[in-house]
Amino acid sequence: MDAPVVDVRALRKVYRVTERETGLAATLRSIVKRRYREVLAVDGITFHIDPGEVVGFLGPNGAGKTTTLKMLSGLLYPTGGEATVLGHVPWRREGSFLRGMTLLMGNRSQLVWDIPAADSFLVLKEIYAVPEAQYRRTLDELTELLELQPLLHKPVRGLSLGERMKVEFAAGLLHSPGVAFLDEPTLGLDISMQGRIRRFVAEYNQRTGATILLTSHYMDDVVALCRRVIVIHHGVLLYDGALADLAERLAPYKRITVTLRGTVGDLSTFGEVVSSGENTATIHVPRTQAGERAARLVRELGDQLADISVEDPPIEEVIDKVFTSERPLAEATA
Amino acid sequence: MIRIYRQLLVAQIQAAAQYRIQAVLWMLFSIIRPVIFLAAWTAVSAAQGGSVGGYTTSDFAAYYIALTIVGHLTTAWNSFEFEFEVRQGKLSPKLLRPLHPLHYSVVENLIWKVTTFLPLMLVCLVIALTFQVRWSGEWWHLALFVPSIVLAAALSFMIGWVVATATFWLQRINTVNTLLQRTSFIFAGQIAPLSLMPTALQVVSYSLPFAYVLAIPAEILRGGVTLERGLLYLVGQAVWLGLSIVAFRFAWRAGLREYSAVGA
Amino acid sequence: MIRYLRMFRAFAASEFQFEMEYRGNFYLSIFEMFLVIGTSIGAVLIMFGHTTTMNGWTLPEMIVLLGVYYLIQGGVNLVFSPSFERLMEHVRVGTLDFHLLKPVNVQFLVSTRHLRVVRAADLVLGLVVVIVGLLQVGAQIGVAQSLLFALSLFFGVMLVYSLLLGLVTLSFWFVRVENLLAIFWAFTEAGRFPVDVYPLWLRVSLSTIVPIGIAVTAPANAIAGRMDAVGVALLGAGTVLAVGIASALWRRGLKSYTGASA
Numbered sequence: 001m002d003a004p005v006v007d008v009r010a011l012r013k014v015y016r017v018t019e020r021e022t023g024l025a026a027t028l029r030s031i032v033k034r035r036y037r038e039v040l041a042v043d044g045i046t047f048h049i050d051p052g053e054v055v056g057f058l059g060p061n062g063a064g065k066t067t068t069l070k071m072l073s074g075l076l077y078p079t080g081g082e083a084t085v086l087g088h089v090p091w092r093r094e095g096s097f098l099r100g101m102t103l104l105m106g107n108r109s110q111l112v113w114d115i116p117a118a119d120s121f122l123v124l125k126e127i128y129a130v131p132e133a134q135y136r137r138t139l140d141e142l143t144e145l146l147e148l149q150p151l152l153h154k155p156v157r158g159l160s161l162g163e164r165m166k167v168e169f170a171a172g173l174l175h176s177p178g179v180a181f182l183d184e185p186t187l188g189l190d191i192s193m194q195g196r197i198r199r200f201v202a203e204y205n206q207r208t209g210a211t212i213l214l215t216s217h218y219m220d221d222v223v224a225l226c227r228r229v230i231v232i233h234h235g236v237l238l239y240d241g242a243l244a245d246l247a248e249r250l251a252p253y254k255r256i257t258v259t260l261r262g263t264v265g266d267l268s269t270f271g272e273v274v275s276s277g278e279n280t281a282t283i284h285v286p287r288t289q290a291g292e293r294a295a296r297l298v299r300e301l302g303d304q305l306a307d308i309s310v311e312d313p314p315i316e317e318v319i320d321k322v323f324t325s326e327r328p329l330a331e332a333t334a
Numbered sequence: 335m336i337r338i339y340r341q342l343l344v345a346q347i348q349a350a351a352q353y354r355i356q357a358v359l360w361m362l363f364s365i366i367r368p369v370i371f372l373a374a375w376t377a378v379s380a381a382q383g384g385s386v387g388g389y390t391t392s393d394f395a396a397y398y399i400a401l402t403i404v405g406h407l408t409t410a411w412n413s414f415e416f417e418f419e420v421r422q423g424k425l426s427p428k429l430l431r432p433l434h435p436l437h438y439s440v441v442e443n444l445i446w447k448v449t450t451f452l453p454l455m456l457v458c459l460v461i462a463l464t465f466q467v468r469w470s471g472e473w474w475h476l477a478l479f480v481p482s483i484v485l486a487a488a489l490s491f492m493i494g495w496v497v498a499t500a501t502f503w504l505q506r507i508n509t510v511n512t513l514l515q516r517t518s519f520i521f522a523g524q525i526a527p528l529s530l531m532p533t534a535l536q537v538v539s540y541s542l543p544f545a546y547v548l549a550i551p552a553e554i555l556r557g558g559v560t561l562e563r564g565l566l567y568l569v570g571q572a573v574w575l576g577l578s579i580v581a582f583r584f585a586w587r588a589g590l591r592e593y594s595a596v597g598a
Numbered sequence: 599m600i601r602y603l604r605m606f607r608a609f610a611a612s613e614f615q616f617e618m619e620y621r622g623n624f625y626l627s628i629f630e631m632f633l634v635i636g637t638s639i640g641a642v643l644i645m646f647g648h649t650t651t652m653n654g655w656t657l658p659e660m661i662v663l664l665g666v667y668y669l670i671q672g673g674v675n676l677v678f679s680p681s682f683e684r685l686m687e688h689v690r691v692g693t694l695d696f697h698l699l700k701p702v703n704v705q706f707l708v709s710t711r712h713l714r715v716v717r718a719a720d721l722v723l724g725l726v727v728v729i730v731g732l733l734q735v736g737a738q739i740g741v742a743q744s745l746l747f748a749l750s751l752f753f754g755v756m757l758v759y760s761l762l763l764g765l766v767t768l769s770f771w772f773v774r775v776e777n778l779l780a781i782f783w784a785f786t787e788a789g790r791f792p793v794d795v796y797p798l799w800l801r802v803s804l805s806t807i808v809p810i811g812i813a814v815t816a817p818a819n820a821i822a823g824r825m826d827a828v829g830v831a832l833l834g835a836g837t838v839l840a841v842g843i844a845s846a847l848w849r850r851g852l853k854s855y856t857g858a859s860a
Contacts, residue, residue: 015857075695091856098701109695115616126608127700129601236710356653359777363784370788370796377653377795386648464797506623512630516637532647572606 004048005086005179005211006072012080013042013067013235026214041067043235044081049213051178054205056226057215057242064235065215069181072213073103086179099128102177106187109168113157120156123172128175135174141207143169147201162193162311167202180204182214186221193237198224219251219312251313254290256283259307269296279306284313338433342441344469361450364409365457367524371464372398373403375526387530393556395465397527400555401548406454407447407483408490408547412439413514417507431591434583435493443491471557478564482551485571490547492578499582502589517542523549527558543574605702611714613680627716635668635723638790642853653795658734660792664816666751667789670813672720674762680712681748683764686776688812689769694855704722705848709763713763732821739821746830753830754813758786760840761809763848770851780806789814809840 032153036326042064047223049055049280057065067111070076072083072124074090076098083090111120125135143149146166151159156167171179182201186194202225216222222229229246231239239246256271257280264281267273271285272292285293294310367483375394379386389397419425428435497514502506519525521535522544528536539545549568555561559567611613615622642664655663685708688694697707732739765782769775775780785808788796793804793811813819816833 013703013857035635073699075698076856091858093698095701099697103695103699105695108691108693110693112612115612119615121613122611123605123608126605129701178721270684356780359780359784362781366784369800370791371795373795373800374652374791374844378649381649381653425855443686472788509626509630512633516633518642520637525644530648531644535644 003087005051005053006047006049006067006083006213007085008048008072008083009046010044010081011042011046011071011074011078011083012044013040013071014079015039015041022162036290038061041176041235042071044077045232045235045237047230047237047240049211051211052205052209053228054212054214054226055200056222056229057213057232058217058219058222058229059215059232063232065232066183067235068232069103069183069213069215073101073181074098075103089166099175100177101179101181102172102175103181104168104172104183104185106165106182106184109156109164111156111164111168111171114155117156117171120153120171121152124171125173128289134176138174138176139170142173145203146170162189162196165189165193165197169197173204176208177210179211179213181217182212185214186218193320194218194220195224200253201225206314213291219265252287253284253313254287255311255313256285256290256294256297256303257281257309257311258283258301260281260304262304338437339441342438343445346441347544348446357446357450358382358453360409360446361406361454361457364405365454365461368398368402368405369461372461372523376465377447389527390531391556392466392468393470394527395462395467396469396556397552397558400462400552401523402458403454404459404483404486404548404551404555406450408551409447409486410443410487410491410494412491412494413497413511415439416495417501417505420501421505425593434576439495439542447535470555471555474556474561475554475559475564479551479555480557482554482564482568482571483570484573486547486551489543489571489575489578492575492582493547494544496578496582498583499585499589502592518544518548521545522547527553540570543578546571546574602702602706605706609711609712610715614715617715623847624716628719631720631723635664635727638664638668639727655792656735658731658736659818659822661731661734662728662821663731663732663814665724665729665794666722666818666821667814668724668727669751669817670754670758670789670810671786672717672724673751674758675714676717676721677710677713677720678762680760682708682762684708684712685766686713686769689855690773698856704852705763705845707841709759719847720809728821735822737823742827743823746825750817750820750825750830750833754809754817756837757782757813760837760844761807762842763844767844767848768850770855779788786810788824792818819848821848832835 010134015038017039018036046063047070052069056070059065067076071078072085072090074093077091086097086100092096109282111117121125121139124130130138143152146169148166151163151167153304156164159167169185185198185201198221201212201214204210212225216223226243228241230237230241231246239249252301253272255274259269261279261282263278264276267276267281267283271283273281276281283293290310294308297308298305337442355574370395375386375389376391379389379391384390385393392417414424419428424576425435428438450575493514497510498505500510521539523539525531528545528549531539539549546567550571554564554567630847639661642657642660645652650656652660654815669758676716685694686699688708697704697711700707762779762812765778768778785804788800788804788808789810793801793815796804796811801811812833816825820830
């Protein structure tokens with residue numbers, strides 16, 4: 001069996017944050033003595049990833065996903081534990097490690113804004129010392145996959161968010177890394193662009209066999225791309241396994257929100273009513289019956305119904321609920 | 335109008351409190367150059383046996399300290415800030431209000447000068463002690479200095495605003511600013527007291543407004559003018575101030591027309 | 599080594615392309631430099647209308663000094679200033695991480711990534727002024743002297759570099775470092791005159807804390823034959839020390855940024 005590409009053991013990260021109190025007296029005191037607070041971002045996680053896998057790293061904001069990625073890409077020193085990526089210790093920042101991996105951050109841009117992407121690419125080519133022929137090949141392939149042709153020669157600041165994301169992707173993959181860490185790659189993008197990016201990532205993985213670790217707080221990213229997910233919350237791994245089982249286990253229900261023209265009556269026959277206001281109500285129904293229940297609501301409420309929406313529950317709610325509540329949610333009444 | 339100014343003052347004082355450090359830094363900027371040239375002239379004077387053209391080392395020190403104070407009190411930065419404001423789109427809202435944008439900058443300007451005056455005097459004291467300055471003036475020099483510095487500050491302020499209006503046509507007036515700064519460098523008495531300049535350049539200096547901002551009030555403060563000369567200088571300053579106000583009115587109106595034509 | 603040169607060439611090419619987009623500004627900048635240097639020479643001429651020497655420096659020697667002043671300024675403002683300006687922004691916004699992901703020495707990246715190519719014109723102009731001054735001096739400038747000159751110029755630029763690097767590194771710990779930099783820039787004006795005209799306390803500060811004084815005066819002395827190989831060697835040693843200290847501070851700052859426990 002191949003050695004894992006990413007091997008993480010009991011990885012731990014504690015941040016020291018200075019405590020700032022308000023008021024003059026506190027400010028004066030802080031000049032003499034600084035108060036620190038320790039924030040446990042990652043609390044001893046262990047997992048490994050094999051070559052070619054596309055793994056989703058799921059968790060709400062502040063769960064420790066980005067911190068983990070930063071440690072795995074060598075940007076942060078861990079407080080404890082070990083990790084190797086491509087056989088190297090990431091935070092030693094060895095040349096061959098850095099050349100073999102890439103980190104893409106959804107909300108931050110590495111490209112120089114005022115010049116066309118193509119020019120930034122040339123600089124990156126030199127930085128990564130990519131041989132000319134290989135560079136041409138990779139660029140052509142990325143241009144084709146991401147439809148970059150019209151975007152390459154415009155200044156980056158003139159591109160829309162989605163276009164910029166595509167170009168950032170290309171920039172990050174020019175040196176054909178064997179491992180790609182993607183941190184919230186679809187953040188802020190519109191639905192169609194999200195879909196395009198997801199298709200690209202899947203295609204890229206298929207064509208090059210690159211190992212991909214992708215973080216997101218959008219369930220859809222993970223559903224589209226990953227056969228395996230790791231769920232993290234409060235710095236701790238909650239789940240590491242097949243996606244199919246996760247969906248069933250963590251979110252066996254869908255959330256239907258209705259807005260009525262009149263006041264809300266008793267909707268408990270449709271499902272578990274989790275909240276209701278004067279004109280609105282939110283109902284949890286079993287996933288497999290969501291369509292049917294929604295149709296029923298439309299039929300039976302008729303004119304009364306002003307608006308209806310059917311959604312996945314937000315991941316924060318799901319994770320929080322499942323692992324802190326006692327009653328499994330799969331038992332929503334029919 | 336007084337009420338308006340009072341309100342503006344309050345607002346500006348609060349804003350200024352935020353930028354204390356920057357304010358002091360700016361002040362440092364304005365004193366470095368006179369100190370440098372003072373050191374140079376001291377060296378020249380030493381090479382010439384203690385005095386050059388009627389200026390002893392102590393006279394030079396007095397002149398340059400005076401120049402430092404005058405330079406500080408006549409600082410105006412609208413020619414830079416205006417361009418920035420226009421680019422950021424902050425001018426249009428100001429134009430909608432019944433108060434001319436100029437008034438905001440008056441208060442801003444005054445506040446900065448007041449808040450940095452004390453540190454400035456401290457620095458001047460240090461310079462005075464380092465270079466062993468001796469003041470050779472009479473009481474009426476100081477009396478003359480008061481109207482002179484007010485005229486000079488107003489003149490410098492108006493010149494800054496006239497230059498600022500160039501933004502309406504050029505958008506980026508960096509080169510215009512540099513041009514003006516360098517002209518002032520030569521002809522405003524920064525390189526040397528006016529009487530030490532070659533005659534031809536002296537004539538030019540007296541024909542341009544820059545000397546009336548810096549060199550002339552500095553000479554008055556230093557005590558280097560006769561009463562008649564001093565009064566004549568005041569007239570000169572007043573004339574230039576009047577010219578600059580007229581020029582500004584003209585440029586501003588023309589500029590606004592240009593501005594609204596292009597699209598605010 | 600070659601690789602780093604190729605990278606630098608890529609940086610320069612990229613920045614130059616960008617500057618050429620704004621050709622008007624480019625030429626205006628050159629015009630402005632002509633203006634600035636011209637008026638500075640005028641200032642020196644006016645002063646020397648009243649004397650033949652200033653602290654032992656003759657007019658041609660002063661012209662040479664002025665040329666060196668603009669050479670050093672040009673050198674620093676060509677590469678280091680624009681790069682460090684961006685660095686401070688990176689630290690503030692959090693995009694420094696991208697530099698850390700590259701298989702390149704980070705200090706090299708942050709020091710040379712951005713250029714203001716138009717400042718090369720300052721270098722040319724400064725050199726012209728130096729040559730004009732040298733012609734007036736009339737002395738025979740041998741190969742050895744030229745070499746010493748070039749070396750001391752290089753050391754001068756690196757001295758200023760080390761100060762800038764030190765200041766910019768402080769932005770890892772203090773947010774508003776721009777103010778410190780502004781003080782630095784104010785002091786650099788003092789380099790237009792030989793450092794020995796200033797009172798002792800200023801002379802010392804301009805040779806150590808803000809080394810612009812020695813950075814400019816030393817090469818001018820070298821080309822005027824007033825500084826020998828030993829002097830230049832000492833300057834070199836001081837420069838190596840300064841760069842070493844600044845680089846060590848930089849590494850310390852980077853460690854702090856990446857959360858390495860000391």
